[in-house]
Amino acid sequence: MTRLARHGAALLGAQIWNWHPLQGGDTAQTLLLYLNDGRKVVVKNGPDPVEEAAMLRSLGRTGAPVPQVLAVDEDAVVLQYLPPDGRLSGCWDDLGRVLAQVHTGRPEGDAIRYGWHADHAFGDVAVCNEWTENWPEFWARHRIGVHLDHVGPDLARQLENLMRRLPDLLPHKPVPSLLHGDLWGGNVLVSGSRVSGLIDPCCHYGHAEVDLATAGVFDRPSAAFYTAHGGVEAGYEVRFAIYRLWIALVHLRRFGATYMPLVAHYLDVAGAGRA
Template identity: 75%
Template sequence: MSRLARHAATLLGSGLWNWRPLQGGDIAQTLLVYLNDGRSVVAKNGPDPLAEAAMLRALGETGAPVPAVLAVDADALVVEYRPTEGMLATCWGDLGRVLAQVHAGRPAGGMTRYGWAGDYALGAVSVPNAWTGNWPEFWARHRLGVHLAHVPIDVAHSLEKLMRRLPDLLPAKPAPALLHGDLWSGNVLVANRRVTGLIDPCCYYGHAEVDLATAGVFSQPPAAFYMAGGPLEAGHAVRFAIYRLWIALVHLRLFGVTYRPMVAQYLDESGFR
């Protein structure tokens, strides 16, 4: 029996009946766990279950659908099981509506600052979140600069050029919206043509366009998705490329040269390859 499944059952004070792996699991083990008391729950390990639980709770406080946190410790996160029986293609507009709810979340105290209460990680890739009062500075330091020592030298040179230009390309002080932070179709649960859950967050406060941009890395959302939060602002195409570049860099570091063309594409679209 899986150690993670046994641990999840123990956290919930129940016996373990069975378990099976769920899709995904590239950077964490995720299981559907069947308990002796008849419940079915989802158990997940690393990189930081306690931080992920706090992120899910923050998303839920906005009214967005997220799986309820049932138990958590340093080794495992246990959340309610929400069936996913549909395709995101049927409800992009609903995802846009959900994101508008999420993005209404603001940092405590109403301060204009960007970041999160602690750093995070996606697998072996660190995600620093130190509070910063200027958005281009946050993106340069914490989403691009952290990769310089880990990517090919030509990519690093292009990133350095882009980082110097960010004050001209990104807004200095956009409203600091709560972000899912790693939004793509695999992190959205769907059933009955509705979004039933946002999962695997990498939350922080930043420019709302980040989530809109990253949703289009592996999919092609329709206009209804982008318009749910209001019309896109002028110049969004370049900003989308800059925000998508972070996803590409993370994938390059986690999964290798297969993602080199994606990095090149977003550098091109940013004007800095």
């Protein structure tokens, strides 16, 4: 960690007088640096600092709040420090408005397509983002099918069954919105009663409901969250389960069988669980 702290300061041409780790760190080390010139900044390594900086800049171009990228290279990204002195429980409506801004982002060009210009990763779990021309195909191939070789045969059969049904369960060509991609409370910074920054993105272009769904995997968004974004469409319960299933599968692979009940729950809601 000392090496990361020194490297972050060097990227800014500064010296450090102190540092300490920040919460998180499942897939990267994140430190708060105190610089000799009085600044406080955040430095973070892996899995891909350059791509993380690009994602943050993409989010920022929509007008959504993100920490400013101060410096980046292949080993680390240095970010503006945004004090997390508020609680998300008091500003779900503001997060809904912020996400509505994020979701105005569109891929370059006029073609409707889903994906991102690069792949990503959560630790050793690859996040594939190859462009596809319809949404059910993207979700089947890159968010469910990629796990088939890493789970047991019974779960793999249930996932394959769900993949076959996705054209009937997901919209074929929804508006390709910019997505944060890993939205949960730990990736939302709050100051006072406002969202001050979105962090740790896993961006791609897809159905806006993905972010609305994943916000509820580990947190309990209020009704104001969905209303502020623009509401939800009929049948959202099944789609939310399908989108949350991806998060559950990633956690199953990374952290083990503790997450199998969550996977089973989302499969059941999506109608793909065992009878």
